Amino acid sequence: MxxxxxxxxxxxxxxxxxxxxxxxxxxxGEIFGFLGANGAGKTTAMRMLCGLSTPxxxxxxxxxxxxxxxxxxxxxxxxxxxQKFALYEDLKVWENLRLFGGIYGVPxxxxxxxxxxxLTTLGFMDEKNTMVKALPLGWKQKxxxxxxxxxxxxxxFLDEPTGGVDPATRRQFWELIxxxxxxxxxxxxxxxxxxxxxxxxxxSIMVDGKIxxxxxxxxxxxxxxxxxxxxxxxxxARGAKNE
Amino acid sequence: xxxYLIEKxxxxxxxxxxxxxxxxxxxxxxxxxxxxAANFDVKNINLSIIDNDKSSYSQSLIQKVQSxxxxxxxxxxxxxxEAMESVESDESDLILEIPLNFxxxxxxxxxxxxxxSANAVNGNKGGLGSAYLANIxxxxxxxxxxxxxxxxxxxxxxxxxxxxxxxxxxxxxYEVFMVPALLIMILAMVxxxxxxxxxxxEKQSGTIEQINVTPVKKWTFILSKLIPYWIIGYIVLxxxxxIALLYWGLEPLGSLALIYFFxxxxxxxxxxxGLVISNYATTVQQALFxxxxxxxxxxxxxxxxxxxxxxxxxxxxxxNFSPLKYIIEVLRLVYLKGSNLSxxxxxxxxxxxxxxxxxxxxxxxxxxTE
Numbered sequence: 001m002x003x004x005x006x007x008x009x010x011x012x013x014x015x016x017x018x019x020x021x022x023x024x025x026x027x028x029g030e031i032f033g034f035l036g037a038n039g040a041g042k043t044t045a046m047r048m049l050c051g052l053s054t055p056x057x058x059x060x061x062x063x064x065x066x067x068x069x070x071x072x073x074x075x076x077x078x079x080x081x082x083q084k085f086a087l088y089e090d091l092k093v094w095e096n097l098r099l100f101g102g103i104y105g106v107p108x109x110x111x112x113x114x115x116x117x118x119l120t121t122l123g124f125m126d127e128k129n130t131m132v133k134a135l136p137l138g139w140k141q142k143x144x145x146x147x148x149x150x151x152x153x154x155x156x157f158l159d160e161p162t163g164g165v166d167p168a169t170r171r172q173f174w175e176l177i178x179x180x181x182x183x184x185x186x187x188x189x190x191x192x193x194x195x196x197x198x199x200x201x202x203x204s205i206m207v208d209g210k211i212x213x214x215x216x217x218x219x220x221x222x223x224x225x226x227x228x229x230x231x232x233x234x235x236x237a238r239g240a241k242n243e
Numbered sequence: 244x245x246x247y248l249i250e251k252x253x254x255x256x257x258x259x260x261x262x263x264x265x266x267x268x269x270x271x272x273x274x275x276x277x278x279x280a281a282n283f284d285v286k287n288i289n290l291s292i293i294d295n296d297k298s299s300y301s302q303s304l305i306q307k308v309q310s311x312x313x314x315x316x317x318x319x320x321x322x323x324x325e326a327m328e329s330v331e332s333d334e335s336d337l338i339l340e341i342p343l344n345f346x347x348x349x350x351x352x353x354x355x356x357x358x359x360s361a362n363a364v365n366g367n368k369g370g371l372g373s374a375y376l377a378n379i380x381x382x383x384x385x386x387x388x389x390x391x392x393x394x395x396x397x398x399x400x401x402x403x404x405x406x407x408x409x410x411x412x413x414x415x416x417y418e419v420f421m422v423p424a425l426l427i428m429i430l431a432m433v434x435x436x437x438x439x440x441x442x443x444x445e446k447q448s449g450t451i452e453q454i455n456v457t458p459v460k461k462w463t464f465i466l467s468k469l470i471p472y473w474i475i476g477y478i479v480l481x482x483x484x485x486i487a488l489l490y491w492g493l494e495p496l497g498s499l500a501l502i503y504f505f506x507x508x509x510x511x512x513x514x515x516x517g518l519v520i521s522n523y524a525t526t527v528q529q530a531l532f533x534x535x536x537x538x539x540x541x542x543x544x545x546x547x548x549x550x551x552x553x554x555x556x557x558x559x560x561x562x563n564f565s566p567l568k569y570i571i572e573v574l575r576l577v578y579l580k581g582s583n584l585s586x587x588x589x590x591x592x593x594x595x596x597x598x599x600x601x602x603x604x605x606x607x608x609x610x611x612t613e
Binding site for chain 1: 613
């Protein structure tokens, strides 16, 4: 079953084409890696899929709803973690989770136990009452991810979730992603780290707003006849203009 | 859903280092200090007197001026240039020139000329000062004529005097006029500026993105921004009214419920306005600057300081678009005159319209999708 489908999705800002006619499909339960250099158009494309930005042209559905017509219905079914930390710094850890649980309509009785369960899984119970602004970046990112899947969405969009995070935390982060995937949540993730690309079921590589390659990491390596995803990326990104 | 959002707003307000203090400080400072500052009663006018006559009549006139309480005699000279100098050096606001032979003319012809010249740089002081002085002279004149006529033939002449009756503010106290309006000014500050910085603050910190990606309804989100300021508005208004009562001894002649009812409409309108600004601004600085521009315009056009009726017709037209004008009218009328709802129909319609337009606009101008 396809949970994301796009057909020639395009976004222009004035004369600049940020996303140039991308078409792709994402299967339910997949971990889909969305790769590309800075400025390749990943964030813009993701914002369109999340209903934060209206496409200039093209069509698409996310969780069965039309991007152009029903962005608010899409929002009910997805979680989103933006590149820039976007939780409330002046709220405590549990207060942020409670807020977003409440907004997504998690029943009131369930919110409290769910917070405790989640924080226990994360090994984070001690920080339940910590003000978010006092957390180190790695923890902020984990909290941010937890908030984005707190309401058990069908799909979660992660925009460079491990940017600026140390290798140990990155590893823990990917464990969280696998957990979510095991529960049936489709994961759509952008990253710069090619080792992370290897963890994905399938990846797409964007160059100058276009999708230049889309396949499993294994197939991509054999197509390009190289050893690692790093080399695949270099071969494709070499031709980029918007770097 | 709304509950969680409002809960969040209150937590944030409570944790703000500044807003909770402002809520208590603003009404106290504004209601106690502003009425003293915003007072157009003119006292301590510096008067330079040129006494060319140096007679007993001129002396008694000077005495009378001095004892009136409005004037401080800065110098008495016998030439105009010296008096002018004292005006130029800012020691005097007003010159009273008593001509040579003042006493003789007065006794002989029952007629003498005096000259008043005023420094009109501070037009208010100059204008009111001359008026006060003219009044004192007229009184003095009356007294002298009485005296003389008595001597001449003991017939009493009818003495006419106007006794003004100032309704609704019998002692013509400026504070009585200002206090109800200042209540609205503090309400406008709190319920206009705070919401104006709120959404734009979320834009700057990036948190709005996390909200925009949720299915939260636009009207719910805007309402969650409005309700806290609504409650804060009630608190500020209540503190202000308490100070008006305890410090100025002013209590509304009309109904308290009516004041709160109209305040509610005003808060919806003005918070809505603040949120509209917040939606259009991309930085807090922009929002601040826009708010200052509009709030100053609204205040000057509202009749807070100067009566709307004194404005030229085009300015009166503009003043119709200031929500402050209507609510200030309501507060003054309810406080001083005890007006009831049926007498405030114009203001009711105007404020309901403002509330609908600004609140609706706030919802429409909030964009969850770019």
